[in-house]
Amino acid sequence: MTSTQQSSTASAPALDVLRYSAFTADPAGGNPAGVALDAEDLDDAQMLAIAARVGYSETAFVTASDPVARRYRLRYFSPRAEVVFCGHATIATAVALASRTGTGELLFDTPAGEIRVGTTADGDGPVRATLTSVPAHSRPAEDTEVEPVLRALRWSRDDLDADLPPHVAFGGNEHLVLAVAGRARLAALDYDFDALHEIMRRHGWTTVHLVHRAAPDRLDFHARDPFPVGGVVEDPATGAAAAAFGGYLRTLGLVTEPLRIHIRQGEDMGRPSDLFVDLHPDDARIRVTGQAVPLPDPGK
The missing domain is CATH 3.10.310.10 (Diaminopimelate Epimerase; Chain A, domain 1)
Known part of the structure; x- marks a missing residue:
């Protein structure tokens, strides 16, 4: 893990955490992720406690947002520590935002750098998201x-x-x-x-x-x-x-x-x-x- 291990003993505040399974069209498949779209007021210990409560490999937290510019700041926590970048939670967050604000391009500021994500949908089918990584x-x-x-x-x-x-x-x-x-x-x-x-x-x-x-x-x-x-x-x-x-x-x-x-x-x-x-x-x-x-x- 590229980030500092942190304690998850803090109490998890009440917060609406969405749950998505990414890289699948079937809820029985894919990788589940938590998505907290309204996490501006949470500190590190609270986000870690929420991630531990959710129990998925990662939960993404939107800690700042500009809906007009479709630009958001994301942080990711596993049940044990903050993670610099998480692909499946990025996809899940993009789909959650597209479901709320419509499909199109999103820009995520993450600890790993700037990540652009395009979202599209065919009719009533699941939203597809394409993330563009930092240089690999x-x-x-x-x-x-x-x-x-x-x-x-x-x-x-x-x-x-x-x-x-x-x-x-x-x-x-x-x-x-x-x-x-x-x-x-x-x-x-x-x-x-x-x-x-x-x-x-x-x-x-x-x-x-x-x-x-x-x-x-x-x-x-x-x-x-x-x-x-x-x-x-x-x-x-x-x-x-x-x-x-x-x-x-x-x-x-x-x-x-x-x-x-x-x-x-x-x-x-x-x-x-x-x-x-x-x-x-x-x-x-x-x-x-x-x-x-x-x-x-x-x-x-």
């Missing part, structure tokens, strides 16, 4: 970074895809990218939560982005994202990691023309999600598209 990049991971993670995952070097080397990728925050050669190995993920938490905390990684290339002749992937530093075993959809992964593919030289890749995430944990990532060889900013649908408040 990646670097080869050191052996001293990879080997402890492999032990925590209970994997070996032989499990990895030699054509997609381990990297530390950035798209607003950092993620270790590991590509696995076999789909079955990815499906059978069973890792040491405490060990991976400590490794990720030490390096400041938000998730470990585990991917399997669906076929050697196309750039479509299955993904899983352990998120122990957020107090969550696994994310069903991780837009920030998808943006970082786009930077990874560009760094490897696999993006020679404008293209869209598909990431299928959450399938192995029963919450299938679809993330569409648009890449351009001349633009380091990555565009991540998904839908979001409202969820009922379990407390009502």
Whole structure:
């Protein structure tokens, strides 16, 4: 986690928190996020307490707004700490705002930088949102970074895809990218939560982005994202990691023309999600598209 861990012992004030599942059109799929559209008066401890009460991997808080300019300031909290950037909560917030004020372009000021989000809808269908990341990049991971993670995952070097080397990728925050050669190995993920938490905390990684290339002749992937530093075993959809992964593919030289890749995430944990990532060889900013649908408040 790239932000300071904070205590969640403060009481959570009464606040209307919307609930959305992002990167899906089915409430049974996707990654749930909390969205607090009226959080101007909350302090850090209160936002953390609300995120802990909601219990999702992240809750987004709109802490300043200019509806005329369609510009908003966003902060993100997991149940354990503030997060610099969260893709699925950004998508959820954009859909919530579009449902309130109409579709179009939104501008979010986040701790990671300025994020533009376009929203559209076809008739009465779910709103689609496309976020444009900050410039994404990646670097080869050191052996001293990879080997402890492999032990925590209970994997070996032989499990990895030699054509997609381990990297530390950035798209607003950092993620270790590991590509696995076999789909079955990815499906059978069973890792040491405490060990991976400590490794990720030490390096400041938000998730470990585990991917399997669906076929050697196309750039479509299955993904899983352990998120122990957020107090969550696994994310069903991780837009920030998808943006970082786009930077990874560009760094490897696999993006020679404008293209869209598909990431299928959450399938192995029963919450299938679809993330569409648009890449351009001349633009380091990555565009991540998904839908979001409202969820009922379990407390009502």
